[in-house]
Amino acid sequence: MTAILAKRLAMGIVLVLLASALLFFAGELLPGDFATKLLGSSATPEAVEALRRARGVDAPALTRYLDWLAGLMRGDLGTSLTNGREIGPLIATRLKNTLMLAGAAALIAVPLAVGLGTLAAIFRDRLFDRAILVLSMVTVATPEFFFAYMAIAVFAVNLHWVPSISIVTAGMSFERMWPLLVLPVMTLVITSCAHMIRMTRASIVSVMDSDYVGTALLKGLPEWQVVVRHVLPNVMSPIAAVVVLNLADLVVGLIIVETIFAYPGMGQLMVDSVSKQDITVVQACGLIFAATYILLNMIADLLAIALNPRLRYAR
Amino acid sequence: MNGSAPLLEIKGLHVEAVLPNGGIATILDDISLTLGRGEVMGLIGESGAGKSTLGLTALGAVRGGAYVRSGEVKLDGVDLLKGGPALLRDIRGRRVAYVAQSAASAFNPAFRLIDQVIETSVQRRLMSRAQARQRAIELFARLELPSPETFGEKFPHQASGGQLQRAMTAMAMCARPDLIVFDEPTTALDVTTQIEVILAVRQAIREEGMAGLYISHDLALVAQMADAILVLRHGKMVESGSTAQVIEAPTADYTRRLIAARNLRHAPQPERPPLLELKGIAAGYGNVSIIEKLDLVVPQGRTLAVVGESGSGKSTLGKVICGLLPHRAGSLAFAGRRLEPDMHRRPLDDLRDIQMVHQNPDLALNPRQRVGEIIGAPLSRFQGLRGAARDVAVAALLEQVELKPEFAERRPGALSGGQKQRVCIARALAARPRLIVCDEVTSALDPLVADGVLKLLARLQAEQGVSYLFITHDFGAVEALADHVAVMRHGALVAAGPARQVLNPPYHPYTEALIRAVPELRLGWLDGVIAARATQTPDRRST
Numbered sequence: 001m002t003a004i005l006a007k008r009l010a011m012g013i014v015l016v017l018l019a020s021a022l023l024f025f026a027g028e029l030l031p032g033d034f035a036t037k038l039l040g041s042s043a044t045p046e047a048v049e050a051l052r053r054a055r056g057v058d059a060p061a062l063t064r065y066l067d068w069l070a071g072l073m074r075g076d077l078g079t080s081l082t083n084g085r086e087i088g089p090l091i092a093t094r095l096k097n098t099l100m101l102a103g104a105a106a107l108i109a110v111p112l113a114v115g116l117g118t119l120a121a122i123f124r125d126r127l128f129d130r131a132i133l134v135l136s137m138v139t140v141a142t143p144e145f146f147f148a149y150m151a152i153a154v155f156a157v158n159l160h161w162v163p164s165i166s167i168v169t170a171g172m173s174f175e176r177m178w179p180l181l182v183l184p185v186m187t188l189v190i191t192s193c194a195h196m197i198r199m200t201r202a203s204i205v206s207v208m209d210s211d212y213v214g215t216a217l218l219k220g221l222p223e224w225q226v227v228v229r230h231v232l233p234n235v236m237s238p239i240a241a242v243v244v245l246n247l248a249d250l251v252v253g254l255i256i257v258e259t260i261f262a263y264p265g266m267g268q269l270m271v272d273s274v275s276k277q278d279i280t281v282v283q284a285c286g287l288i289f290a291a292t293y294i295l296l297n298m299i300a301d302l303l304a305i306a307l308n309p310r311l312r313y314a315r
Numbered sequence: 316m317n318g319s320a321p322l323l324e325i326k327g328l329h330v331e332a333v334l335p336n337g338g339i340a341t342i343l344d345d346i347s348l349t350l351g352r353g354e355v356m357g358l359i360g361e362s363g364a365g366k367s368t369l370g371l372t373a374l375g376a377v378r379g380g381a382y383v384r385s386g387e388v389k390l391d392g393v394d395l396l397k398g399g400p401a402l403l404r405d406i407r408g409r410r411v412a413y414v415a416q417s418a419a420s421a422f423n424p425a426f427r428l429i430d431q432v433i434e435t436s437v438q439r440r441l442m443s444r445a446q447a448r449q450r451a452i453e454l455f456a457r458l459e460l461p462s463p464e465t466f467g468e469k470f471p472h473q474a475s476g477g478q479l480q481r482a483m484t485a486m487a488m489c490a491r492p493d494l495i496v497f498d499e500p501t502t503a504l505d506v507t508t509q510i511e512v513i514l515a516v517r518q519a520i521r522e523e524g525m526a527g528l529y530i531s532h533d534l535a536l537v538a539q540m541a542d543a544i545l546v547l548r549h550g551k552m553v554e555s556g557s558t559a560q561v562i563e564a565p566t567a568d569y570t571r572r573l574i575a576a577r578n579l580r581h582a583p584q585p586e587r588p589p590l591l592e593l594k595g596i597a598a599g600y601g602n603v604s605i606i607e608k609l610d611l612v613v614p615q616g617r618t619l620a621v622v623g624e625s626g627s628g629k630s631t632l633g634k635v636i637c638g639l640l641p642h643r644a645g646s647l648a649f650a651g652r653r654l655e656p657d658m659h660r661r662p663l664d665d666l667r668d669i670q671m672v673h674q675n676p677d678l679a680l681n682p683r684q685r686v687g688e689i690i691g692a693p694l695s696r697f698q699g700l701r702g703a704a705r706d707v708a709v710a711a712l713l714e715q716v717e718l719k720p721e722f723a724e725r726r727p728g729a730l731s732g733g734q735k736q737r738v739c740i741a742r743a744l745a746a747r748p749r750l751i752v753c754d755e756v757t758s759a760l761d762p763l764v765a766d767g768v769l770k771l772l773a774r775l776q777a778e779q780g781v782s783y784l785f786i787t788h789d790f791g792a793v794e795a796l797a798d799h800v801a802v803m804r805h806g807a808l809v810a811a812g813p814a815r816q817v818l819n820p821p822y823h824p825y826t827e828a829l830i831r832a833v834p835e836l837r838l839g840w841l842d843g844v845i846a847a848r849a850t851q852t853p854d855r856r857s858t
Contacts, residue, residue: 210420211415211417211420211421212420212421212422212423212424214415214421215413215415215421215422215423216423216434217376217407218374218376218407218408218412218413219407219408219412219434219435219438220403220404220405220406220407220408220409220435220439221404221408221434221435221438222404225438229434230423233423233425233426234423234424234425309424309425309470309472310424310470310472313470313472313473
């Protein structure tokens with residue numbers, strides 16, 4: 001068990017390192033230059049060169065990569081190319097906003113999806129199950145931005161229930177903030193639920209069809225006891241894995257949703273920085289997303305092991 | 316409760332099922348039986364005869380898609396089919412318990428065995444937790460499970476198949492039911508494990524005074540366990556009566572054929588020169604060594620039977636010969652030429668000369684291909700036949716395996732198990748091989764069907780002079796086919812030689828144990844085994 005844990009952790013670190021290299025050198029390959037963009041087409045070549053030197057981009061790529069890594073080890077994310085400010089504090093408030101949005105979406109999506117999936121399994125092949133199937137297929141097949149704009153069109157533009165853009169600021173009271181969160185959270189929940197619902201249903205159905213559930217029913221246990229004692233312990237592991245993987249997907253879905261609702265989170269920061277060619281900020285954001293994704297995947301693996309008695313207790 | 320009513324009385328039971336195409340199939344047709352307290356009845360029949368369905372109705376259960384059209388299932392005079400869910404929950408586990416065929420999948424992998432064994436007693440408040448544990452431990456001891464005090468602390472994956480089957484019996488017995496339904500409880504086990512389980516189960520049933528419905532396709536086994544036997548075929552009762560009556564004076568033709576089955580004998584044949592020689596073969600997977608330093612000879616036009624328990628390495632041996640698993644050491648010589656370890660490096664002639672027939676024909680045939688394509692593929696590959704010439708050759712092969720030429724148009728799904736295995740044999744023959752490796756080719760088949768396949772194999776050998784390496788754990792099949800026998804254990808040879816020598820005294824002790832573990836179709840065989848054990852180790856059951 002400890003060996004598995006150590007192995008997964010080491011693998012996670014290697015993956016994060018690989019992601020950092022990929023992000024850094026992909027950034028190097030991007031055409032265009034932040035200094036030309038920032039100073040405008042009328043800037044003299046000397047001014048552009050001076051700005052480049054001031055930000056240290058004239059050094060060889062490998063040196064800068066190693067410097068960047070060394071900085072990361074100390075918790076220093078580097079400085080923005082565009083305004084020369086520290087990236088750390090810039091990201092801190094954005095990260096808080098993003099975590100709030102993702103957390104709210106996860107808090108609603110996970111119980112909703114697991115609940116609906118369980119109900120679909122219990123009412124297998126009946127109308128409820130079919131309806132859930134159709135709905136989840138529709139949500140899987142439709143992209144986030146389509147839902148977001150539909151939601152804006154209906155709830156903001158036509159009904160005026162909630163605002164169409166969600167610019168939260170520091171120190172905003174909860175009463176003023178929650179209406180801003182409704183549409184982005186709704187979009188995230190709807191688009192991330194479908195897969196979790198399907199997998200929850202499939203896991204429960206396969207356990208319900210297993211021989212040992214048949215054995216339990218033939219012991220004369222009431223159905224609820226069979227579900228609580230025999231089904232649930234055996235579906236926890238696959239469901240937990242799917243839930244965590246979907247949370248990872250949700251983090252990625254944030255980039256689109258934040259941009260659409262102009263929500264001041266990491267995703268929006270990243271998109272803005274791409275358009276400004278502020279590569280260092282893009283790299284820092286990208287690395288945080290990648291690390292989150294890798295961490296959540298690792299948690300999914302570890303949960304699957306922790307919840308499986310075959311792996312917990314050797315022969 | 317009616318004191319004079321028999322424990323279980325089934326009358327005119329009719330069970331049907333809705334087929335996927337909307338049609339209706341009769342699963343049980345007018346079945347009636349009576350079972351008194353403490354009696355054991357054996358339900359015998361081939362797969363699809365309806366024996367499991369009948370067994371489950373004793374718990375008021377029917378499998379998905381099936382329903383009871385008419386009839387009664389009375390437990391102590393109360394009709395379970397009219398009782399409703401509350402009555403069924405009340406009788407299940409407490410009065411009628413069930414032991415499933417595959418204990419490995421019938422136990423919940425997430426719970427310790429003890430918690431599952433005492434679940435009925437504790438959840439239904441029949442006993443306190445401590446009482447139930449005590450009872451479970453007594454039962455573990457009675458069923459001769461190792462260290463009964465702590466055995467229950469294991470998770471299912473930590474116990475062997477034979478142990479799980481006994482634990483499942485303990486689980487059924489724990490709440491002291493009046494009746495236990497045993498659904499093929501030993502079919503998935505090796506003979507040597509099977510005999511330990513049936514010995515323990517029979518003693519326990521007797522000591523506990525419980526009644527049983529014992530479902531099996533093995534008549535010899537049921538004859539040891541049951542006071543009465545009911546023979547089922549295609550959902551109908553073929554014959555019923557006391558065990559002695561059914562075994563010694565069967566009235567139905569089908570019963571007579573069942574009794575006569577497994578009595579094929581192979582006449583001794585003159586010796587022939589070797590076709591395949593194995594010298595010092597070693598093989599394994601990863602770090603695990605399965606076979607070590609094995610020497611064997613398969614003579615031309617003769618059969619070498621390789622017998623042993625599961626895990627003895629006999630199937631691995633078959634894979635090594637076919638080149639599916641390259642051996643690590645030693646050499647394979649076939650008709651004087653050396654065989655490459657890896658099949659991908661063998662020339663076409665070597666591939667053609669050695670063919671294989673697998674254990675499970677359901678898995679060995681591509682369900683999307685027609686029989687004609689399945690048999691035709693090797694004809695094209697090895698003989699270059701195409702079009703009409705190939706169709707003619709396919710028809711000839713089907714005829715050789717006693718199937719009609721029309722079968723070429725069918726897909727495997729439309730064939731029975733025995734027919735599928737014949738198609739597999741025809742596919743092997745299509746290459747015109749000199750050796751066919753038969754890996755447990757009859758063990759997935761019902762006894763009468765298996766007999767047919769064995770006869771076919773014997774006939775093909777007599778006509779075409781093909782050699783067989785016949786891997787099996789079934790001594791009936793060995794007697795029917797083998798000229799030579801090799802007994803394997805833990806990847807090594809225990810005994811090898813002409814069949815008459817290996818299978819007759821003086822045996823190697825392991826060979827003897829294997830042979831003695833096979834139930835014989837005569838009354839009192841198991842009692843004889845018990846008596847023999849008692850004299851050998853008088854203190855065996857005292858602990």
